[in-house]
Every structure is written in C-alpha cells, then in structure tokens.
Amino acid sequence: MKLLIINGPNLNMLGIREKHIYGDRDYDALCVMIRGWAQELGCEVELYQSNHEGAIVDRIQQAYFDGTDGIVINPAAYTHTSVAILDALKAVQLPAAEVHISDVTKREPFRQISYPGMACQAHFIGLGFEGYHEAMKYLVSAK
Ligand code: DQA
Numbered sequence: 001m002k003l004l005i006i007n008g009p010n011l012n013m014l015g016i017r018e019k020h021i022y023g024d025r026d027y028d029a030l031c032v033m034i035r036g037w038a039q040e041l042g043c044e045v046e047l048y049q050s051n052h053e054g055a056i057v058d059r060i061q062q063a064y065f066d067g068t069d070g071i072v073i074n075p076a077a078y079t080h081t082s083v084a085i086l087d088a089l090k091a092v093q094l095p096a097a098e099v100h101i102s103d104v105t106k107r108e109p110f111r112q113i114s115y116p117g118m119a120c121q122a123h124f125i126g127l128g129f130e131g132y133h134e135a136m137k138y139l140v141s142a143k
Contacts, residue, residue, distance in 0.1 A: 001043040008076030060088040070139035089119035097135035
C-alpha cells in the first residue's frame with residue numbers, strides 16, 4: 001500500500017508561522033513523524049509539499065499513474081479557494097482524506113468552505129499533527 005501525503009502552501013513554514021495556531025514543530029519534524037507512522041502501519045509513503053496550486057494538481061494527476069493507493073491532503077489556504085484541486089481529486093478517484101492542523105471550523109468565515117474536502121471520504125480537523133496519523137490509519141483500514 002502506497003500513500004501520498006500532500007501539504008499545500010506555507011506548511012513548509014511550520015515552526016515559524018503563527019506558532020499559537022500551528023505549534024512550534026517544523027515541517028521536517030512532521031515528515032519524520034509521518035515516516036514513523038508509515039512504518040507502524042506497514043505502508044509506503046511519499047511526502048510532497050508545494051506552494052503552487054498547479055504543481056499540486058500535477059502531483060495529484062501523477063498519483064493516478066504511479067500506483068498510489070490513497071492520498072492524505074492538507075491543501076492549506078487552497079482549501080478555501082481551489083476548485084482545480086477538487087477537480088483533480090475527482091478526476092483520479094483515489095481514496096482521499098483531508099487534514100487540517102488547526103480547527104478551521106472555529107476560525108474565520110472564509111475558512112468554513114473546503115473545496116478539495118468535497119472529494120475526500122474522511123476529514124481530520126483540529127487534531128494537530130496527529131490528524132495525519134488518523135488519516136493514514138483511515139486509508140490503510142479502508143483499503
Ligand atoms: C490549515 C488551515 C488553513 O485555513 C490555512 O490556510 C493553512 C493551514 C491547517 O492545517 O490548519 O495554511 O490547512
């Protein structure tokens with residue numbers, strides 16, 4: 001089983017950006033944790049981070065051809081704007097789980113819509129880094 005973990009814009013700035021919201025651990029720490037969880041779950045994992053919407057669309061399309069079995073995605077700010085990422089997820093029809101580190105349901109009104117989330121079968125919101133673990137467990141058990 002091969003999982004693709006996609007992180008959107010500014011998540012490479014974890015540990016620097018708005019620590020009171022996202023915590024003080026950085027993106028590398030998140031990657032180390034995700035690799036550990038993949039070992040625990042006995043699956044392969046690939047990590048991808050981009051600040052560019054089209055690059056994320058390209059990576060989702062590539063997943064259709066490269067043997068990816070499931071996608072964990074934190075689209076970050078593109079959550080609230082990107083029909084293109086929604087359409088890419090719908091196009092590849094791979095099992096997908098949405099993650100948000102913060103509890104977007106309790107934040108600004110503009111964060112209350114998730115376009116990519118409409119193509120995801122599960123949502124892990126406001127659980128911090130643990131949300132990625134829960135999303136990975138969900139995809140492994142759904143397979
Ligand atoms: C986020 C929430 C988004 O609203 C925000 O734009 C992010 C991170 C989260 O993980 O909590 O960049 O996706």
